[in-house]
Amino acid sequence: MSTNNLWSGRFDSAPDADVFAYGKSLPVDKRLVEDDITGSAAWARALEKAGVLSAADAALITKGLEEIRAAVRATPTLIDTADDEDVHAFVERELTARIGDAGKRLHTGRSRNEQVSVDFRLYLRRRIPEIQKSLRLLVAALTHQAESSRQSVMPSYTHLRRAQPVLVAHVWLSHAQVFRRDCERFDVARHEADLMPLGSGAIAGTAYDIDTAFLAKTLGFSRVTANSIDTSGDRDFVASFLFACSMAMVHLSRLAEDVILWTSEEFGFFELHDSVATGSSLMPQKKNPDPLELVRGKSGKVSGMLSGWLMTMKGLPIGYNKDLQEDKAIAFEAEDTVIGCARTSATVVRTLALRPSVTRTAASGLLLATEVADFLVGRGLPFRTAHEVSGKIARDLYESGRDYSTLTLADWKTYSDLFDEKIFAAVTPEAAVAARLTPQSTNPRAVQAALADMQQWLVAKETV
Template identity: 45%
Template sequence: METTIKFSSLEKSIKIEDNKLWGGRFEKGLDPLMEEFNASLRFDKRLYSADITGSIAYAKALRKCDLLKENELNLIEEGLENIRSEWQTGMFVIKGGDEDIHTANERRLKELIGADIGGKLHTGRSRNDQVSTDMKIWLRDSLKELLKYMLKLIEVIIKRSLQYTDAIMPGYTHLQRAQPVYFSHWLLSFAFMYQQDCERLIAALDRMNVCPLGSGAISGNPFNIDRDFLAKELGFKSCSMNSMHAVGDRDFVAEFHFWSSLTVIHFSKMAEDLLLFSTKEFSFIEISDSFSTGSSLMPQKKNADSLELIRGKSGRIVGNLTAILVVLKGIPSTFNKDLQEDKEGMFDSFDTMKSLIQVITGAIDTLTLNRNKCIEALSSDMLATDIAYYLVRKGVSFRKTHELAGSVVSTAERLGLEIHNLPLNVFKEISEHFDEDIRLLWNFENSVNQYTVKGGTSKASVLQQINFLKDWLKDNTE
């Protein structure tokens, strides 16, 4: 039996789905609720430039295999650049049916150069390989921006460390005073965390720099598209080797979220130290007014809200990591619409990290160190380990010296004296190895400068750390 389709019904269907890249299969339009639920343009429009860049490269590849004429390529390229300009100037008009950035750009291209030529651009291409390409281009450029800010952060820490190479402060373990260290040594401990964060970011950039364009929806491209050309044209080091893997791969997004989470945990750790050091109880540092706020009720308050927000926003970043991992865990292979949830968290983490890096850099660059308060917080019991080392140099085994040093501490506490005020005869009662030269221990500068091995807190070691980071920065700054 012959099937007859009424033209009026078909025309109505086409009108409803006019901007859809998939509308030919359907007779009915989307429910308005589903239209809104399915649309992603409100957030993925940030990919507009990457989408246009990818489309221009794809048009060139179509020309290389004679699926476009030269004049058609020129029209497509000119039209896409005009669309890019419209987005940049805020002149792009979003219309109903523009469900995502790919649909919107293609719809506008057809308006500018005609549907016949504009419609050729999508030949052999799927939104599956298109969106993955767009995201990689956008994220690659964005991560390079974050790397630039991270390098600046390390540069600022180096600068501040050079200013305080002679400032001694208590070092802490378990939040208890442990041993004296240079303030620069404390600062540099975070510089090396951030250096590793940068190296992880550089490695992630290298891993993600593989071009998925030309993979189609799942099975590849039937038109002999030159994928190596596409990769080179878009600045990728290579093209993906399996089309099914390429369209469903979001490991690069998950890795960005992991990097952000680990890095912001380091920020939060530093922020916590700085917050403690800035309290009246410590008063080691003062956070600049530029990175502090006040109380709406208590006029005397100066709150380091910049640091508290760094701590707080770390949870948000980790939450975005959890979200993408749950999405990826729940889907089968290749592309699934769940992957639409990969973008909002990515954009949010990038925006948040960009602010966090600059804020913590500013807070460090403008803080003031109170050297006197740092010195006042030092106490001779922090040299108990030095007493053990003193006895080691006298030929006593370390396990025994540790026990004897502990006896010195407990004796001083029992007598209500600081260790350095104990009489020599009390020391000798504890061990015959103590002599007059024990008095030479009660010098904090001598104490910190005995740690001359690589990585120690001596001034020589601190300068070695700084020179290492300077050389590393030089090698990794374009």
């Protein structure tokens, strides 16, 4: 009979090899080895504090755990090739092999149900800052483009139709704002993981006088879970993490779509750098935005991970169920995907070259119709009437294939006597952006303030 499992005492035969391999999670949860060691060391100290472990055994266990940590760091194949059921079994087996029977005392009063919870919470709390770092790298690239574009203008879009002239910087900062919000959303996910579950046992709590406040402080948690039954089956923090990943990927996909469009021959606003594009095996002229298309493609997979996990959770009775083992594989993949996509997008964005003459031409023409209406409003005409006048001018120009630059003052006055020579200065992209007055607008002063705020935020986050 196999004695390698943490639960083998109840059984009189070894587990079926295929079934055991099917349930084995070490190839996935080996990522938690550092956290399992950290949590186990704290648990040993708590057992000593409760009078369950002698000081000598606690010291021996702590020393043995740190030896395992050093061994895995030095030789990753130690865990990569191990045949244990999960990371907890690996650590306990290695510990016992190093220090003997004292290692068998470590699991006193503790269940893998709470052990995996503390491991995963510790993991997310240390890894979320790495995800945020990759997103800030993208924000920095977007901010760089905003600063480099100076006073260049381009069209904004609604319904994928040209809407109004805006500063190029304003567009880049709109994306930067989104990823800044994603960083804040990961703060929320990290806060949700900030609950110390040890002391909950398998489901009913532990029979030993464990100082959970001491454990929370030792492990860096600010709170202790309130209910042992809830704790054993709680994976809300995983769902929150996956939601944050999904939203980040949605935003990465939207940025990718914008850049793919803007760098196409049909738009031509920016030029992709050769180092972030690929070609065609057949068509020599092609310069394809493959990295961004992959970002766009991967976004759906991460959203699917969130949906799938919610479907897993919804059917479970309260308490721990083995279904919960599936959380780590999808969370790890979501983490890797967000980091990889954010870093790739940052490189693509940072190396883009603006074509200011193309963007200015695109920001001219009939999308200045709002400026015509506002001009008439400034001379006393009700906006709804001004809107009708401006719409008629736009329709006539569109049908004749012209724009506002072809109109003489006499032409303007055929539509309204309120037009005067100042209309010529009002219908330019630069006048349009300058006319916006609110702090969140594309007004150059507002955009400069927003740019400075974003730069200050990046600096502040780097110093935390």
